[in-house]
Structures are given as structure tokens and as C-alpha cells.
Amino acid sequence: MPDNSFLESVGQYFDAAAPHTGLPEGLLKQIKVCNSVYQIYFPVKIDGEVRVIEAYRAQHSHHRSPTKGGIRYSNHVNQEEVVALATLMSYKCAIVDVPFGGAKGGVRINPWEYSEADLEKITRRYTTELIRRKFIGPAIDVPAPDYGTGPREMAWIYDTYRSFHPEDINAAGCVTGKPVSQNGVRGRSEATGRGVFYGIREACNEKELMDQLGLSVGIEGKTMVVQGLGNVGSHTATISQDEGGVKIIGVSEVEGAIYNPDGMDIHDVMRHRAEHGTILTYPGAEAFDKEDRRAVLEFECDILVPAALENQIDEHNAGNVKAKLIAEAANGPVTAAGAAILAERGIVVLPDIYLNAGGVTVSYFEWLKNLSHMRFGRLQKRFDEQNYRRIVEQIETTTGKEISDRDRRMIIHGADEIDLVRSGLEETMILGFQGIYSLYREKPEIKDLRTAAFALAISKISNDYISLGIWP
Template sequence: MGEVKEEYSLFKDVSKVVDLAAVYLDIHPGLLSQIKECNSIYKFHFPLRNDDGTYEVLKGYRVQHSHHKLPVKGGIRYSSFVDEEEVKGLAALMTYKCALVNIPYGGAKGGVSIDPNKYNATQLERITRRYTSELIKKNFIGPAIDVPAPDYGTGAREMSWIVDTYEAFNPNAINAKGCVTGKPLSQHGIDGRTEATGMGVYIGIREAVSVKEDMDVLGLTTGLGGKKVIVQGLGNVGYYAAKYLQEAGATIIGVAEYNGGIFDEGGIDIEALKSFQVKNKGFKGYPKGNFVEESAEMLTYPCDILVPAALENVITEKNASQIQAKIIGEAANGPVTQEAAQILIEKNVLVIPDMYLNAGGVTVSYFEWLKNLSRVSFGKLEKRYDMKKYEALLESIENATGDTFTDEQKDLIVRGASERDLVNSGLEETMVTAYHHMNSVRKSKGIKTLRIAAFTVALERIAVSYLDLGIFP
């Protein structure tokens, strides 16, 4: 009999990287084992009654990877590929991601094994509300326990169904709105959540190219100005990442989608391309640049920065040797396989890891949760006070100098910070601080890649949390 090939396990893959990071730290083996394991796994089945009277039994999951901090945090995905190993792996990644960017959550993930495209809105609402009630029964959801968010196949609509169901079961819970994030603004969501992940990708890449020492090694100048960028995927994350990179001076020369791409050395207008895509369901017929039928080939086109923002495992051992980009920004989850990563190290390519680069979403989710617990919008208390204070300051300057400010200057200086302004400021602070700390650890410990450095930072913080809890000597 031939050898049986072991099925791929994302959870085991993540655990292997944790072991590689642990080499750079002095962690007790028992503590390391505790950190790697999932604390709680809830797998359940529930029926869905269809409009024609038939029933089908659906499979749901919620995995809480780490209780070193509570609540735990992680999205809910609706996908036919959802299984226990995937959810465990994604929950583990959330633990390390939150620790890396210093957000006080443990990691979690959930999902229902369905193809959401095969169900109408009424069916999806039944599925979501039943899934939520199952979590409530087992105490697997709550603002102090476990706070889900949108993920692949879910969005603000599903989150509003979740919070409505939770509030129905908990009518006296004053913080009930904090049981889930990614809600619509009308349901106490937060301004800036939609573009948060893409903006985080932009900030992370901007910080990477600001370090002269690292750019010298790659043969690049510092700053985004003039950098040639190819983006794979023009969904929510790819669009906002490309938009902000372009506004910062980068030239987007290629955008690849599953049904074709556009390549233009002279630069692509992202707003115009996105409008065309929405209207025509693709890029075919776009009047500028060259249409590329086999868009996957664009990953190997010459550019300075490659941003895979769509699917996992798009850069593999098959195409890694052909990659011509000097920097890869992993906007998607797991776009570079481990085998490909080894080849890219030898090619001296800087890979900015997904665990860091797409942490903008969970960062702003944290702000939404804080907003829900405080039950007041950011900026609501101080905005008018700040405006009055700056108006008085400008008036004093005008009186002292005899000069007057223009209306445009006054508006710019006097305007108080809105919720979006404060959210973006907090996101920027989080991403900037995390990048430079991760990069300094990479250099001080002689670590080859930013990915291992990211896990090293996260692992050390989680270990300290456990030690401070007194669980391990």
C-alpha cells in the first residue's frame, strides 16, 4: 500500500511557526504547549427549515484559542470550506495577531459550513440567528466573553442579526451592543471600520519603506513616491490599500482579479478602475492599459511592491522563483506558502506578514467595542470644546499680529476631531508602533524574516500574560 498523505492543517502550520519563534525566547515547554493549544472548541449541528418544507442539517463552529486575555475576538465565516482544523488555525492566528499589535484580546474564530451564495437573505437570517442562539446557550458570545466580527461570507448585515438576537436573549444587558463588532453605523458600529483593513495595509507598507537601512539592502529608495505597485484583488481590502498607496505617491501599474487584470506602466486610476469594475463586473473593456486574461501571471511581473489582497496560497514553490517584486505586502490571509517563503528569503524579498499587515480590521473592531462599552461616540464630548478653544487661540493671534487668517485656514485649524479622525489616528498609532517594534526585534535577535519576528513578539507578550496570571512559575 502507498503512503497515505496527511491532510493539510492550518492549525498545525501555525503551531510550527510558533515553535520556530520560541527558539528566540526562554519559554518553559509546558507554557509553550498551553499557548499553542485551543482552550475551547464548540462544534454543533442545527437544522434549517427551507421554504419548501424540506430540512437540512448545518454544521457550526466556534473556537476560543486563548483565554490569556478576555474577551476573545475573531470573525465568523460562511464558507463550504469551513472545517474544524481551519477554524482552529484561524483562531490561533487571531491570538498572535492581537498580541502583536498589543490589543487586549484572546483569539477566536467561528464559522458555518455553507456556501452563502446558495441561500437567500431570509435563509441566511435564520442561519445567523440560530447560530447565535447556539453560542448564547453555551456562553460562547458576550461583550466580556467572546466578541465575533465579520469574515469571509459575512458582513454588517449578519452582525446586526447577531446583536439583535443577543439583545433578545439578554434584555437587561446594558453592554449588549458590544457582543459583536463590524455592525452598521445605525446599530452602534464605528465610522472608519469599512476601510480599516486596507488603510492598515497602506500604513504598514509605508512604514516598511521608511526604514533606510532595510531599503538599502533591497536596492530601493525610502518612501512610497515613485514605487511601482501591483495589487491582486480589488475587493474591500485591495481597493482601499491601492487607493491610499496611490494618494501617497505610489504608482499602481497592475491590478489582478479572478476574471482578468489590467496592466499599465503609466499608472492606473484606481477610482476609475473600481467604478468600471462595479458597473461591468470585471476589467474587460477598460479603455486604458492592457487587459491580461491570465491574471495570475501578473504576480510575477516586475514591480517594487506586490500586494496580494485576495486569496491564500497564490505564491507557491511553483511561481516564487519568478517573483520580481522587492517587497510583498500580505494583505490577504496566507497568500505565501511556507515553501515559497523559503525561496523568497533566498531571493532577498522582504515579506511583510499578513499577521501584522491586515491587523487594521481587528484594531478598529477594538475601538468599536470600546465605543459600545462607553456608550458614547468618539469625539462627541470634546469636539466642540476643542473648536471653541482653537477659535479663541486664533483670535488672540490675530489681535496680537494685526493679521487675519483666511476662512480656509480657520476651518483647517479650528475643526475638531470627528470619530473617523480619531479612529484613523488610533489605527495609525497601532500600526506604526507595531511595525517598528517587530522590525527592531528582527534585527536585535538576528531573525531572518518579519514573520518569525512577528510571532516572537506575540509569543513573548502572551507568555508574560500567563506568567502574570500566576498559572506558570
């Protein structure tokens, strides 16, 4: 099977899962196609010169409203990529029961070639174009950060939308991933990486799956290699190390890769890169330069986390992968041809349409916060703390023993916003994995978790089409 484009790989995954759903061909076709794509060209004056910027917004499915998906700034943005990412968003939201249709946006620029002022011009003009065509709004389509964008760009989008709709009291819900000071939610920046950790942990707790891979149950002590130390990769690595007891033995970035089978402190690695501008001089590790940076995908390890861009593991290097479990933190890091080879070799892949759903899950929490105009925890935190304090005091009176100040603080702590966000994300990722793994075990004809995930997503979306009367 030769490698195809990202969109074609997504289509192949869909086609592999469709027969396991028992749905009619017409309904499957409706679920598969992208409903609408908006291609935009707009002028922006930069350094006294007018440049025409190419941009897109795709809305794959309207079985739920609003649609939801990030906006990426990259020289590689094109219509096919945006449609593929919007398609994955539909399935991703369905798997974790987040009530959005899938969407995605992209602006074809290299953001690192522009000043902050120029990026603001581009972002506000792009937002204006979306507003004019009704491709953005808290009940229509809600963007979020993606590759090359972050809270700063989301704040510009929010401000631009609000200037066009000053009467909309829910305007803050037009975009997520905003700074906390601009109606964002605590825990959003770490959400995707933390969700990846929860997903890996849940898979590692499944004895049957670990027996299949020849690994012990539990995440603690397992070796991990991470490709890409951006937002997702860095949070996945730090949380896996700090909360899961994972040993990080390899990482890569744009300048190359490093490997140390004895393990590395990921915080120390990131500090070294911040100070020296590279990971290649990190002491005690074997270095691979820029030309060999994809060697990170072939390092010996238990868990490989591709957290960079799509199409990283393909028919050319899948046969060299030595990891036992691949956790797709990025979108589409394994091509359909590469996935087939990995499956033949018995390597388990935790698919992107489930594993990196932490971002959209916490974006959903932010959207709910914006619509409710209420910070999470505001109503119950103090009430809970007072109740817990009374319980502790009653225990001390009854037993005649005094609880330490440290334990007292821990017991009476009421849930803050970030506690509730993390708890909701953890529950979502656990239930998402259980749904996929249950289907995988129930249907022996389904040979991998990706096919099970796609089949589950397709079935959930079809239920919406039928129950809402969208499908005749």
C-alpha cells in the same frame, strides 16, 4: 520543504520563532495549542426544505478576555482553517497590544447562493447556538465580519444576542463591525485596508530596509500590484494611491487580472468593473483571463499586496515572484514553503499577523465605545474647536493679518469619531512595526520579519500567562 496545510504553515512559523523567545517547552506548547473548538450542525428550513448547516467557533487562547475574531461564510470552511485563523488572531492582537484572545468562526455555505432572508435565518440560528454554549458575549467572545459577511450579518447577531439577554446593558459589545446606526464605529469598514497602508508606509520609511531592497525611502512613487478588490484590497489600493502617492499597476479579481506598467487610476478601475461586471475590458491594460488570474502574483512591481485568500504564494510560484516587498493583507497568503523561497531570494514579507491587524484594532475601539456608551469625540470636540478659534483670533489680533477661511476651518477643526479612530489606528500600526523591526535588528539570528513578529507575539502572550498566574 513541501507545502502543507494552512494550519501546518502557522505551526511551522511558530516553531521557527519559538527558540528565539527563551521560553520553556511546556509554556510554548500551551501558547501554541487551540484551547477550545465548538463544531455545530443545525437545521434551517429553506425553500420548504430542511438543510443541515455545518459551522464552527474556535477560541485559541484565553490569556486575555474576551476572545475576538471574525466569522466567515464559505464553502471552504473547515475546522482546521478556523483553528488556524483563531491562532493567528491571538498573535495579531498581542503584536498590536489589543487586549483580546484569538478566536474565529465559520459557516460552511456559499453566501451568494442564498437569499437575504435565508442568510438571516442561518445567521440567527448560528448565533443562537453560540449563545446556548456561551461562545458569544461582550465579556466572553466577540465576533466580527470576515470573508462572506459584513455589517448586515453583524446587526443580525447583535439583535439575536439582545433578544436572549435584554437585561445586558453592554449587549452591543457582543459583536463588532456593526452598522454605525446600530452602535458601530466610523472607520470600521476601511480599517483593515487602512492599517495595511500604514504598515507598508512605515516599512518604506525605514532606510535600512529600503537599502536592503534597493528602493528609495518613502512610499510615494512606488509601484503596487493588488490581488483581490474586496473590502481589504480595494481600501488598501485607494488609500495607497490617494494618500501615499503609490502607482497601481496591476489588480486581479475573480474574473482575471489586468496589468499596465504606466499605472491605472484605481477608482476608475473599480467604476469600470461596477459598470461592466469585469476588469478585463479596462482600456489600456493587458488582460489575463480567469485561468491565468494568479499571474498577478508574478507581475513586475515594488510592492505586491495579496488581499484574497490563503495559500496563494507557495513552493510552485514563489520563485517567479518579482516584487521586492510583499504585504500580506490577507490571512496566510504565503505558505511556509513559499516563505522560505522568498527569504532565500531576498524578498521581504510584511506578515499578516501584523499587517492586517487594522480590523481588530478598530473593532477594539468599537467594543470600547459600546462598553462606555459614548461616541468618540463627544466630550472634547466642541471644547477643542472653541479653544482653537480663540487662538486663531489672538494670532490675527497680534499680527494684524487675517487667516483665510480654508486655513481657519482646518486649524479649528475638532476631532470627530473617524479622526480619532484613524489616529488611533495609525499609532497602533506604527508602534507594531517598530516593535517587530526592533527585535529583527536586535537579534541577527532572526532572518525575517515574520519570525520576529511571531517571537514578539509569543513573548507578549507568555507575559500574560505568567503575570496572571495562568501558567503554574
